[in-house]
Each structure stands twice: as structure tokens, then as C-alpha cells.
Amino acid sequence: QVQLVESGGGLVQAGGSLRLSCAASELAFSTDHMGWFRQAPGKEREFVAAASWGGGKTYYTDSVEGRFTISRDNAKNTLYLQMNSLKPEDPAVYYCAAASRYSSTWPPRDHDYNYWGQGTQVTVSS
Numbered sequence: 012q013v014q015l016v017e018s019g020g021g022l023v024q025a026g027g028s029l030r031l032s033c034a035a036s037e038l039a040f041s042t043d044h045m046g047w048f049r050q051a052p053g054k055e056r057e058f059v060a061a062a063s064w065g066g067g068k069t070y071y072t073d074s075v076e077g078r079f080t081i082s083r084d085n086a087k088n089t090l091y092l093q094m095n096s097l098k099p100e101d102p103a104v105y106y107c108a109a110a111s112r113y114s115s116t117w118p119p120r121d122h123d124y125n126y127w128g129q130g131t132q133v134t135v136s137s
Contacts, residue, residue: 013037013126015107020131027097027135033090033107033128041085043126044110044119047092049103049133059105060092061118070118074100097135104130 014036023029031047042064050056060081061070069081080093090107108124115123 013040013043013109015109015126015128017105017107017128017131020105020133022134022136023097025097025099025135025137028093028095029097029133031092031094031105031107031131031133033092035088035090035109037088040088040090040109042112044112044115044117044123045081045083045090046108046110046119046124047081047090048106048108048121048124049101050106050130051103054103056106058121062090063117064112068117094133097133099135099137102133102135104132106130 016034019031044064046061047059048056049059058072062081062083066083078096082091107128109126110119110123
């Protein structure tokens, strides 16, 4: 079973940057598509970005395209989300998730993700 642990959240001023990390416990990480999601208070969880199992393909939701960059280091079993130009609408709990490349499409659908981390809080001050 894959265990995912996010880190790197915190408080940043609008326009600033943060880099989130997600450490995975299993070597299977290298065969899983990985994604970042976020959930703000009172809102539903939403997809943010995805990286294919080999890292060659990425996919973003429109609201973060050009500001956020997802990447992965399979040798370190770690997923990253570089967030630049943070906006007041970006604060949320950010979650990483894994979807097996053998049982999902590209990009994975939300229900393809079957392993989730506990989340890390991102707060943006104006």
C-alpha cells in the first residue's frame, strides 16, 4: 500500500512562492501517475495538476497553468509542486494522490486516484 506524506505548506504573501513535496513509501511510485488536489474551506476538493508515471507528461487546471509546476523525482519517490505568483484564491489544504498507470487514463480521472496523503495547508496573505 502506498503511503503519501505532504510537506512544504505554510504562510506566504500574495505574489510569493512555495514548493510542496510529497514523499511516497513504495517503489510503485515510479509506475503511478501522480496528482495534486486542493480543498478550500466550504468548497469541494478540486484537481490542480498531474504528472505521468515517467514524468514526461503534465496536466494542469486552467487557474494554475503558467504559475504552478508539477514535477517528480522517481529516484527519491518524491512529487513536487512549485507554486509561484500565489493568489488570494489559492489557499487550501493541498493533497497529493496516486493513480496506477495500469488502471487509469491520461490524465487520470479524479476517481482513478486511490491513494491520498493527509494534506498540507497553504495560506496566502494579501
